Amino acid sequence: MSSELIGDLEGFDPAAVDALGPGDIAALIERALDGADPHRASALQLLALVDPAGALLAAGRIVDEGTDSALLITALRAAGAAGDDAIPLLSAFAVAPDEAVALTAWATLTQIARSPELPALAELARQTSGVVAEQASFALTLIANRSGATGFEVPPPAETLEVDFMLPLSSIGSGPVSDEDFALLTRMPRAERYLVGFEQDHVTAIDCGGAHMLLATDADFVGDVIDVLMPSPALAGIVASRDRLGMSYSTRYLVISTPDGAGGLQFSVHTTGGTQVFFGVAEVTGSEATVPLRTVPYPGAVPVQITAAISGTTISFTEALSADQIAQSTPKLEMEADDA
Amino acid sequence: MCLYSAMPSVRVNVCLVGFEAFSTTDRQNVNAAVGVMQSIWAAVGLQITVARFVVPTRRMGHLIAPYGGPEAEEITHRVAGPPDSVDMFVVRTLGPGWGVTKDVPGPCDKQGKGMTGVVVSLMGTPAHHGTTFAHELGHYLGLPHCPCPNPACTANLMRGGGCAAGSNTLVTAAQAAKAKVHCNVTP
Numbered sequence: 192m193s194s195e196l197i198g199d200l201e202g203f204d205p206a207a208v209d210a211l212g213p214g215d216i217a218a219l220i221e222r223a224l225d226g227a228d229p230h231r232a233s234a235l236q237l238l239a240l241v242d243p244a245g246a247l248l249a250a251g252r253i254v255d256e257g258t259d260s261a262l263l264i265t266a267l268r269a270a271g272a273a274g275d276d277a278i279p280l281l282s283a284f285a286v287a288p289d290e291a292v293a294l295t296a297w298a299t300l301t302q303i304a305r306s307p308e309l310p311a312l313a314e315l316a317r318q319t320s321g322v323v324a325e326q327a328s329f330a331l332t333l334i335a336n337r338s339g340a341t342g343f344e345v346p347p348p349a350e351t352l353e354v355d356f357m358l359p360l361s362s363i364g365s366g367p368v369s370d371e372d373f374a375l376l377t378r379m380p381r382a383e384r385y386l387v388g389f390e391q392d393h394v395t396a397i398d399c400g401g402a403h404m405l406l407a408t409d410a411d412f413v414g415d416v417i418d419v420l421m422p423s424p425a426l427a428g429i430v431a432s433r434d435r436l437g438m439s440y441s442t443r444y445l446v447i448s449t450p451d452g453a454g455g456l457q458f459s460v461h462t463t464g465g466t467q468v469f470f471g472v473a474e475v476t477g478s479e480a481t482v483p484l485r486t487v488p489y490p491g492a493v494p495v496q497i498t499a500a501i502s503g504t505t506i507s508f509t510e511a512l513s514a515d516q517i518a519q520s521t522p523k524l525e526m527e528a529d530d531a
Numbered sequence: 532m533c534l535y536s537a538m539p540s541v542r543v544n545v546c547l548v549g550f551e552a553f554s555t556t557d558r559q560n561v562n563a564a565v566g567v568m569q570s571i572w573a574a575v576g577l578q579i580t581v582a583r584f585v586v587p588t589r590r591m592g593h594l595i596a597p598y599g600g601p602e603a604e605e606i607t608h609r610v611a612g613p614p615d616s617v618d619m620f621v622v623r624t625l626g627p628g629w630g631v632t633k634d635v636p637g638p639c640d641k642q643g644k645g646m647t648g649v650v651v652s653l654m655g656t657p658a659h660h661g662t663t664f665a666h667e668l669g670h671y672l673g674l675p676h677c678p679c680p681n682p683a684c685t686a687n688l689m690r691g692g693g694c695a696a697g698s699n700t701l702v703t704a705a706q707a708a709k710a711k712v713h714c715n716v717t718p
Contacts, residue, residue, distance in 0.1 A: 200667075232624060325592065432600060435635070523609060527587070
C-alpha cells in the first residue's frame with residue numbers, strides 16, 4: 192500500500208492514506224530510517240500525515256546521521272507535524288550555516304511555535320543575517336500575533352495598487368463552504384494550518400481565476416470575529432488552496448490583524464514566506480466591520496479590489512474584482528543565465 | 532533535392548531554484564533528467580530545446596524547498612523566463628509529491644495570474660527524475676492523467692492520480708498530437 196503512495200508523483204491520495212494500518216506505518220518508519228532506501232524523503236512526508244511522533248523520531252535519527260541537506264530539509268518539515276515536541280530540534284537548526292536548512296527551520300517554526308518560545312527564538316533570530324534573518328523576522332511576527340503579543344506588529348505598506356478598470360478584470364466568487372470541501376480542509380495537519388482551528392461556520396469559499404480557496408478564521412477564538420480581534424494583534428486565519436487533483440488543501444496566505452489604535456483594525460495578508468500581498472484597514476461598527484483590501488506591490492503582483500463584510504463569524508465579499516494580469520509596475524523577477 | 536521537415540519543438544527554461552545549494556551530483560542528475568525528458572518527447576516527434584537558468588536563494592527565501600502546491604505555485608508567480616517558452620523550475624526537495632503543475636494545459640501568457648510554469652524536484656531516484664520532468668511538461672502541454680486503474684495506462688508517462696508512476700516513458704500518438712498543438716509549441 193505505502194509503496195504506491197510513496198511513488199505517486201503529485202501527492203498522497205487521501206483514501207489510500209486513510210487505509211494505512213499499523214503494519215504500513217511501521218514499514219514507513221523503517222523506510223525513513225533506511226539509508227539505502229531512495230524514497231526516505233517521501234516516507235517521511237507520509238509519516239508526518241499518519242504518525243507525527245514517528246515522523247519526529249525518524250527526523251531526529253536522520254539529523255544525527257549528518258545527512259545531505261535535501262533530506263535534512265524534508266526531515267525538519269516532517270518533524271513539524273509533532274508540534275511543540277519538535278521545537279527543540281527545529282531551534283537547533285535555526286542558525287544552521289546552510290541557508291536552505293535554516294530557512295526551513297524558521298518556516299516550520301512559523302507554523303507551530305507559540306509565545307513562550309518567543310524570547311529564545313528572538314535570541315536565535317539575532318544570530319541570523321540576509322534572507323534567513325528576513326524569514327526569522329516574519330516567524331517572530333507570526334508567532335507573536337498567534338499569541339496576541341505586542342511589539343511585533345506589521346507596519347502598513349507604503350503604497351497599494353489600484354485596479355485599472357480599463358484593463359480586463361474578473362470577479363472573485365465567494366460563498367459558504369460545502370460539507371465535502373470542509374471535510375477535505377480538515378484533513379490538513381494542524382501544523383500545516385498554522386495551528387488555526389477549523390469550524391465550518393468560520394470558513395468562506397473563494398473562487399478566483401480557476402483557483403479554489405477557503406478562508407478560515409480561527410475557530411479557537413470564542414465569540415464574534417471582530418470582538419475577538421479588536422483587543423490585540425492576532426493570526427486571524429488562513430487561506431488554503433485546493434490542489435489540482437482535489438486531493439488536499441495547503442496554506443496559501445496568512446491573515447494577520449492588528450488594532451490601529453483609532454478604533455479600526457488593520458488586516459495584512461502574507462504568503463507563507465512572509466511577503467505582504469494584500470492590506471486594508473477595517474471600518475468597525477460594533478461587532479461588524481467592512482474591510483477594503485488592496486494589493487501591495489511585490490514582484491508579480493496582481494491588483495485586486497475587495498470589500499469584505501464581517502458579521503458574527505461570517506465573512507462575505509460585497510465587492511471582489513481581480514485584474515487578469517500582473518501590474519505593469521510590478522513585473523516578475525527575471526531568471527539569471529546559468530553560467531556553470 | 533532534399534525536403535527538410537523540422538520536428539515540432541518547444542523551448543523549456545530549466546531553472547535551478549536556490550542554485551547555490553545544488554551539488555555537482557544534483558546538477559548531474561538535472562542534466563540526466565533533462566536528457567531523459569528530451570528522449571521521451573523526441574520519440575513521439577516533439578523536440579525539446581533547453582535553456583539553462585538559475586535564481587538565487589536570496590530572491591526566493593524558503594521557496595527553494597517548497598512544501599505544498601501554493602508554495603510551488605508562488606515560485607512561478609514571482610519569477611519568469613523568456614516568453615514563448617515553458618518555465619520549468621527545479622528544486623531539490625518538494626513535498627508532498629515530486630512535481631507540481633496547476634492548469635492543464637498551462638498558460639502561454641506569463642503575465643497572467645495562473646501558475647505559469649511547472650515545478651519539478653529531485654525527489655525519488657535518478658531513474659525517476661527524467662520521467663517526473665517529462666510528466667509535468669506533459670501536463671503543461673495539455674495532457675491529463677492516464678487513470679491508475681486503466682490497464683492501458685500501466686506503462687504510460689502520464690499515469691497518475693493516486694498511484695506510482697514509476698519510470699514510465701510511453702506517450703501515445705493521441706497524446707503526442709494533443710501536446711503538439713499547445714500554444715508554446717512551434718509546428
